[in-house]
Amino acid sequence: MHTKFVAERVLFFPSPKKCSAIAVTGLLVTLSLAGCPDTQGSFDDFVARWQRTHPAGFDAGLEDAGPCAPPAPGELTGQFIFALSAVVAPDTPILFLADVSSVPDANGTALTIGFQPLSAADRTTPVGSPVSVGPFPIAADGAFQAALPPLVVAAEANPITGAEIEAQVTLNARICGAGDFYCGTVSGRVSRPIDLDLSGSTFAMERVSGALPAQPLIDCNRTPAAPL
Numbered sequence: 001m002h003t004k005f006v007a008e009r010v011l012f013f014p015s016p017k018k019c020s021a022i023a024v025t026g027l028l029v030t031l032s033l034a035g036c037p038d039t040q041g042s043f044d045d046f047v048a049r050w051q052r053t054h055p056a057g058f059d060a061g062l063e064d065a066g067p068c069a070p071p072a073p074g075e076l077t078g079q080f081i082f083a084l085s086a087v088v089a090p091d092t093p094i095l096f097l098a099d100v101s102s103v104p105d106a107n108g109t110a111l112t113i114g115f116q117p118l119s120a121a122d123r124t125t126p127v128g129s130p131v132s133v134g135p136f137p138i139a140a141d142g143a144f145q146a147a148l149p150p151l152v153v154a155a156e157a158n159p160i161t162g163a164e165i166e167a168q169v170t171l172n173a174r175i176c177g178a179g180d181f182y183c184g185t186v187s188g189r190v191s192r193p194i195d196l197d198l199s200g201s202t203f204a205m206e207r208v209s210g211a212l213p214a215q216p217l218i219d220c221n222r223t224p225a226a227p228l
Helices: 039-053
Strands: 022-024 029-031 077-085 094-105 108-117 131-138 143-147 151-153 165-174 181-192 201-207
Touching (some): 094 131
Antiparallel strands (some): 022 029, 077 094, 143 165, 151 165, 165 181, 181 201
């Protein structure tokens, strides 16, 4: 089952007050700004180039892995590092410490998740306010969709521009058993700093029991984030 998880790409472009030279990490796209650019047009140009060089599409590598049984209520619980990897800068994710619990649902099991943003500077320090969401039901085949409420992410957690982000996103994934690693894709809309729809981003979350990993995994291919 393919999954969809969205993060608005405009998160990573500065407001007109921050016109400067910006290197988009991992994709080496530099915007030389003499004044305030058309960020929408710049982003659309980037997406067109990215799709030409990645003909398999945004969901490549997220193919159905086979049979899947969802976890029973109470079976999946613990702390995970959650990486939201936007397609414009895939190896520099927004990171959260996530407290995950599987709870009873009318048709089986649902997930609740508590998100605590982490500093982009060290990937360990909590910044901003935590938020708890759910429960979101898991289907009998493991299909999982979580339409999150509007979220505000602290500027310190944004590894690209350092600007505060407000977005509404949906997570799609397969939740199979009580494992140590889950992944999927993201879809949704950013409302601040500008209104823009970004699809094709990925997420991954891996269980942590001690120190947080220096290079968290960012997608279903278990790609590590770029080093700090």
